[in-house]
Amino acid sequence: MTPDVLSAGPQELEALLEEAGQPRFRGRQLFRALWREGVADYAAVTVWPKALRTAMAQRAPWGRARCLAEQRSPDGTVKWLLAFPDGARVETVLLPHDYGYSLCVSSQVGCAMGCTFCASGLSGRLRNLTAGEMLEQVRFANTYLAEADPGARVSRVDLMGSGEPLDNYTATVRFLRLAHEPEGLGLSYRHMTVSTSGLAPRIRRLADEGLPVTLAVSLHAADDELRTRLMPVNQAYPLEAVMEAAAYYWRRTRRRVTFEYLLLRGLNDTPAQARQLVALLRPLDGGAHVNLIPWNPVPELPWQASTPAAAARFLDLVQAGGISCTIRKEFGRDIDAACGQLRRREEGMRDSQGLWVIPPRPGPG
Numbered sequence: 001m002t003p004d005v006l007s008a009g010p011q012e013l014e015a016l017l018e019e020a021g022q023p024r025f026r027g028r029q030l031f032r033a034l035w036r037e038g039v040a041d042y043a044a045v046t047v048w049p050k051a052l053r054t055a056m057a058q059r060a061p062w063g064r065a066r067c068l069a070e071q072r073s074p075d076g077t078v079k080w081l082l083a084f085p086d087g088a089r090v091e092t093v094l095l096p097h098d099y100g101y102s103l104c105v106s107s108q109v110g111c112a113m114g115c116t117f118c119a120s121g122l123s124g125r126l127r128n129l130t131a132g133e134m135l136e137q138v139r140f141a142n143t144y145l146a147e148a149d150p151g152a153r154v155s156r157v158d159l160m161g162s163g164e165p166l167d168n169y170t171a172t173v174r175f176l177r178l179a180h181e182p183e184g185l186g187l188s189y190r191h192m193t194v195s196t197s198g199l200a201p202r203i204r205r206l207a208d209e210g211l212p213v214t215l216a217v218s219l220h221a222a223d224d225e226l227r228t229r230l231m232p233v234n235q236a237y238p239l240e241a242v243m244e245a246a247a248y249y250w251r252r253t254r255r256r257v258t259f260e261y262l263l264l265r266g267l268n269d270t271p272a273q274a275r276q277l278v279a280l281l282r283p284l285d286g287g288a289h290v291n292l293i294p295w296n297p298v299p300e301l302p303w304q305a306s307t308p309a310a311a312a313r314f315l316d317l318v319q320a321g322g323i324s325c326t327i328r329k330e331f332g333r334d335i336d337a338a339c340g341q342l343r344r345r346e347e348g349m350r351d352s353q354g355l356w357v358i359p360p361r362p363g364p365g
């Protein structure tokens with residue numbers, strides 16, 4: 001079987017090179033070339049003799065993701081539709097911040113969770129991504145930055161693109177560990193976020209991994225009835241189970257848990273719901289932070305964004321309840337920035353051999 005080189009760690013690559021009759025250090029050289037240097041193919045691993053490059057290209061081939069489409073927003077957000085060698089497509093979004101760049105990484109092609117507000121869930125889950133395919137998204141963004149902003153690299157990754165990362169648990173944890181490797185991308189665990197729809201048993205398992213990553217739980221409602229309407233997964237793991245798992249994560253890692261809350265006009269943004277949210281999170285005793293997210297309209301879906309006044313009132317009430325709370329800055333509203341939107345728009349278009357630059361969608365809604 002062909003080894004999955006892009007999902008291998010330095011020691012596994014050492015073993016691979018040893019099997020090929022090479023000194024083990026050649027494996028580390030390959031890992032560094034793959035992720036620190038971001039080489040395009042074996043031919044570019046110039047620390048190796050040419051004969052070894054040729055031999056390994058036959059023995060253990062791998063292929064980079066290619067870009068099918070790119071959208072750039074005036075606010076600096078860049079979104080790519082990437083295709084892997086088997087044709088599977090995912091979206092990756094680069095976001096500029098004061099501190100540098102974060103990348104919103106996809107963990108699955110599509111998603112099985114079926115959240116009613118999400119474009120990624122509309123076609124279901126097509127397949128899991130490998131750890132290497134998640135790393136590829138970061139490598140791609142770093143390659144882009146090398147030209148767009150020389151010296152800059154992705155310094156934070158958020159597993160918040162398409163897919164439920166904890167539904168692809170093994171590959172997700174492997175990705176986190178490999179992204180942290182100092183000879184590769186060298187990302188701090190503290191600068192990685194795993195976003196989940198609330199798979200309670202997997203949250204506990206992640207807490208036990210000993211990785212100080214941030215956990216973000218998509219909450220979006222503070223009562224089971226509304227949450228089940230918005231997120232069918234709430235039937236399997238209702239709020240009580242999710243909150244217990246989140247509290248376990250907080251106790252075990254001492255990493256404050258972020259609760260994502262999409263603000264949907266007239267649906268979950270009333271004062272009563274803000275107070276309900278406070279009551280739900282208070283038992284975490286300082287271990288909760290609420291991230292209010294302005295709704296980014298998806299053409300196929302009926303929801304509307306909260307008014308600025310309703311959003312401000314909701315924020316005030318949660319803060320007044322003693323819960324840390326902020327409103328997320330809106331990024332890329334003009335470029336289909338909600339997860340899954342670009343892939344779905346592209347699905348009706350024919351594939352291209354090169355880069356497609358798509359004009360911005362005209363206004364929200």
Ligand code: SF4
Binds near residue numbers: 110118161162164
């Ligand atoms: S919001 Fe996340 S978990 Fe829910 S369907 Fe979309 S990608 Fe899946």
